[in-house]
Amino acid sequence: MLHATGPLLTVDVGERTATETTIDDLLESYVGGRAAATALAHERIPFDADPFGPENRAYLSTGPLQQSQMSFTGRMNMTGLSPLTDGLVSTNAGGYLSRNFVSTGISVLEIAGESDELLAVHVTDQGVEFEEVPELEGATVPETSDYVAAEHDLGAEHCIAVGPAGENLVRFASVMTFDSRAFGRGGLGAVLGAKNVKCVTFDGDVEPPLEIPNPPEMDVHREAAQSDDQMRRQGTTGGTEFINENFSLPTRYFEEYEFEHAADIGGDAVEEKKYKKGACSACAYACKLPTRDEESGVETEGPEFETVYSFGSCQGVGDIVDVMKANELCDTLGMDTISAGVTVAAYLKSEDEFGNAELAQEITERIAYREGVGDALAEGVDRVHDELGVDNYTVKGMEFAAHDGRVLHGQGLSYAVANRGADHMYAGMLSLEYSGELDPEGTLGKAETLVEEENAAAFRDTGVVCAFGGDYVTDDRLEALFDADHEKLMDVGAETVRLERHFNNQRGFGRDADDLPYEIPDLEDAIEEYYAARGWPEGTVPDETIEPNAPSAD
Structure with a gap:
């Protein structure tokens, strides 16, 4: 199965150290993106961590398709312990960062620790530089990009940054790239703010030794253009x-x-x-x-x-x-x-x-x-x-996102059980209900479809493929691109959702966390159907089914 290549780079901003770890075995199982970052977070963030504490870690990760030039692949994933939900959260952003990230030769960046001074971290294919930037305290995102351009001759497409909201630990602060593209949901900007990291830049000349099958890649690109x-x-x-x-x-x-x-x-x-x-x-x-x-x-x-x-x-x-x-x-x-x-x-x-x-x-x-x-x-x-x-x-x-679970009942069910809460990108029930492919009325009998949609979304964020590319990056093309049958790809998605749920279970998320602030038909019974479809008794993942697959932080 096609997967991302390159080591995990752990940057401890408190100790000012940068360490590379080979994670080939993990990437073979988890491909990259959200799945790889989730596996690392599950293994390396303590279950009792404070989202604003030095023990929390933020993961920026790429998938194998970011090593291609195919349309719908200009995105990256970010994962960490959310200050907003107090559970594990993954979010992704577009823009122009992904190719510059790949050019450094790594597959995942892990940001750990907590700095005493406001930092800019510069990652290249030659190593890591830590720069104290007290002059950027309180700077906006564009002001930070201007600094990086003036001092390091790198454009906003080379940079992730937090604004004043991140520095001030606003629980829904974003990590921004290209000034206007956001790793938006869940407050990971506040995680970087707590670590006193103002920005991270990426630059290099590494060309990963990876070949994406040409027919699907070129077909997707041509159809997108037309x-x-x-x-x-x-x-x-x-x-x-x-x-x-x-x-x-x-x-x-x-x-x-x-x-x-x-x-x-x-x-x-x-x-x-x-x-x-x-x-x-x-x-x-x-x-x-x-x-x-x-x-x-x-x-x-x-x-x-x-x-x-x-x-x-x-x-x-x-x-x-x-x-x-x-x-x-x-x-x-x-x-x-x-x-x-x-x-x-x-x-x-x-x-x-x-x-x-x-x-x-x-x-x-x-x-x-x-x-x-x-x-x-x-x-x-x-x-x-x-x-x-x-x-x-x-x-x-x-x-809540805009798509109203009070009238789209399958989407309401999705909000209730999603590991990251009322987020519309966690599963695609809304599109099925808007189109009439799925009756928006009622919740019963929709659990199996919801599981399929969650798994597909998790793999999409693992690849990494834009959500708007679904009509072009079809299931058969995914199989060709990743050199694996669709069931195997969905297994990666299912494992990602399972690890998220287990992590959250260890933080006290139980059956009562899967709920809505409004009534929709048969919600309790539909949630039970969902648990049955997942094999989760009472919404919990048994500890004995979790086998560590990621290298320990120690």
């Missing part, structure tokens, strides 16, 4: 009005199901502000959204659908320029737009200020700096809802 999908013009915002009219676009902190200004913040509104094409590394699909408003001068990348929801309908804000401003603010300060937007929406509800975009942006900035009420809001909805007097719209501490 596609006329709406996604290429409007990104994920293209379905905004369809979802609003036929399902639910959560509005005014989930008080309503439909937003009267959906057309003003949806796909057409975004496309009107798009001023050029945008892509990720080596991708001919080019579905990104560089946007600009001439009158206000705001320029950003996006917003995508989730931000249209979180800073638009969820806050009662119906002006696309206001949503663009909020999107740019989150990118600049380094925060997940979903958790930030929903948390601000909860605050607006508590103050009876829905629709006040100016206040929303002010509160967003105060969160990043933990100023005034922003200090409490930086903890996220799960920890602040009582103080605000609002309902706790989270699962496992993670704020």
